[in-house]
Amino acid sequence: MTPTSITPTSISPTSISHALVLRGVTKTFASGPFGRGTRHTAVDHLDLTVPAGSIHAILGPNGAGKTTTVSMVATLLRADSGEILIDGVDAVADPSAVRGLIGVSGQYAAVDGNLSGFENLRMVAQLYGMSRREASARAREMIDELDLTAAADRPMRTYSGGMRRRLDLAGAIINRPSLVILDEPTTGLDPRGRRQIWRAIDELTRTGATILLTTQYLEEADELADDITVVHGGAVHARGTPESLKREFGDACLTVELTRTGALRHAVDVMTTLAHVGSGNPEQLDEVRFRVQVDGGTRSAVAAVRALDEIDADVVDASVTAPTLENVFLALTEPNERAAGEPGDETERVDDVR
Numbered sequence: 212m213t214p215t216s217i218t219p220t221s222i223s224p225t226s227i228s229h230a231l232v233l234r235g236v237t238k239t240f241a242s243g244p245f246g247r248g249t250r251h252t253a254v255d256h257l258d259l260t261v262p263a264g265s266i267h268a269i270l271g272p273n274g275a276g277k278t279t280t281v282s283m284v285a286t287l288l289r290a291d292s293g294e295i296l297i298d299g300v301d302a303v304a305d306p307s308a309v310r311g312l313i314g315v316s317g318q319y320a321a322v323d324g325n326l327s328g329f330e331n332l333r334m335v336a337q338l339y340g341m342s343r344r345e346a347s348a349r350a351r352e353m354i355d356e357l358d359l360t361a362a363a364d365r366p367m368r369t370y371s372g373g374m375r376r377r378l379d380l381a382g383a384i385i386n387r388p389s390l391v392i393l394d395e396p397t398t399g400l401d402p403r404g405r406r407q408i409w410r411a412i413d414e415l416t417r418t419g420a421t422i423l424l425t426t427q428y429l430e431e432a433d434e435l436a437d438d439i440t441v442v443h444g445g446a447v448h449a450r451g452t453p454e455s456l457k458r459e460f461g462d463a464c465l466t467v468e469l470t471r472t473g474a475l476r477h478a479v480d481v482m483t484t485l486a487h488v489g490s491g492n493p494e495q496l497d498e499v500r501f502r503v504q505v506d507g508g509t510r511s512a513v514a515a516v517r518a519l520d521e522i523d524a525d526v527v528d529a530s531v532t533a534p535t536l537e538n539v540f541l542a543l544t545e546p547n548e549r550a551a552g553e554p555g556d557e558t559e560r561v562d563d564v565r
């Protein structure tokens with residue numbers, strides 16, 4: 212993974228090369244027969260900048276507009292308005308030029324199930340205009356890189372889900388695109404299959420490729436992404452590095468275990484009075500444990516434990532867990548989104564971005 216850290220507004224257009232720029236991109240769909248019903252805005256004035264060679268993840272709940280966004284970047288859908296630039300080429304005005312610059316996952320896995328993985332890839336390479344010899348060499352190279360050597364000459368219909376995904380990824384990158392678009396590349400894979408794809412994606416960035424990724428798996432974004440944009444209702448809600456988002460929007464959690472005679476109810480009542488030191492509402496986990504968010508990290512965890520000590524609560528164990536991207540996701544996409552604090556150095560709220 213490239214250790215790039217960006218602050219979108221702090222990057223001057225000349226200071227860094229952007230593989231992908233979206234400005235004010237909007238897409239609406241009409242409902243009802245013949246598209247005559249009400250219009251629904253799937254993507255709403257979306258701005259995004261992705262530095263060359265980095266991995267950018269778009270996160271959001273179902274229906275947030277992720278697939279619509281990547282489909283517009285992939286020239287599979289036309290934006291209603293706004294600008295999409297890939298390596299400086301306008302995807303709306305010149306989609307065919309852009310198609311030579313991008314690779315899109317999900318399009319190659321089922322080319323022909325009776326052909327072997329190698330034959331499928333060679334065919335895709337030839338479709339990109341490579342000679343048969345060049346296509347064969349490139350297909351073999353991809354097969355080896357994606358760990359498919361042993362199965363290369365078997366009919367593709369015998370491949371497992373994970374192998375198909377890797378073959379699909381090989382098809383998406385066989386033409387050495389500068390921007391690779393991966394829409395939920397590991398959905399449905401088991402943990403081993405997922406990790407194999409992660410390794411392949413990581414390897415890909417070493418060749419200088421830029422990756423735009425959507426995923427439902429927060430640990431996937433955490434593992435792979437240099438930067439994350441959280442979208443909700445078609446608009447950007449926040450963006451930053453995984454770490455800056457966790458710092459800004461995720462809360463650490465204090466879990467406390469008392470002895471059986473440790474007066475849990477009383478302890479929980481005391482916790483509810485500690486909002487002034489950054490504790491949230493305590494949640495009772497069982498008859499001896501409760502959990503409470505501690506906005507102020509260690510400081511509020513220490514204050515909480517002190518308060519328990521003052522009431523002789525018989526604490527057996529108290530541990531603080533670091534915020535996760537899941538906390539961030541939930542905080543930013545819940546229906547009554549909490550009023551998040553001021554943006555940190557590396558994290559932006561949508562109001563700051565537009």
Ligand SMILES: Nc1ncnc2c1ncn2[C@@H]1O[C@H](COP(=O)(O)OP(=O)(O)OP(=O)(O)O)[C@@H](O)[C@H]1O
Binds near residue numbers: 251276
């Ligand atoms: N072709 C279409 N016609 C009408 N509405 C559409 C169409 N495609 C998407 N939408 C709507 O646009 C919104 C965004 O959909 P999109 O598929 O981009 O979301 P998503 O974030 O990818 O969701 P998911 O995680 O469920 O795949 C949704 O409300 C969806 O119903």
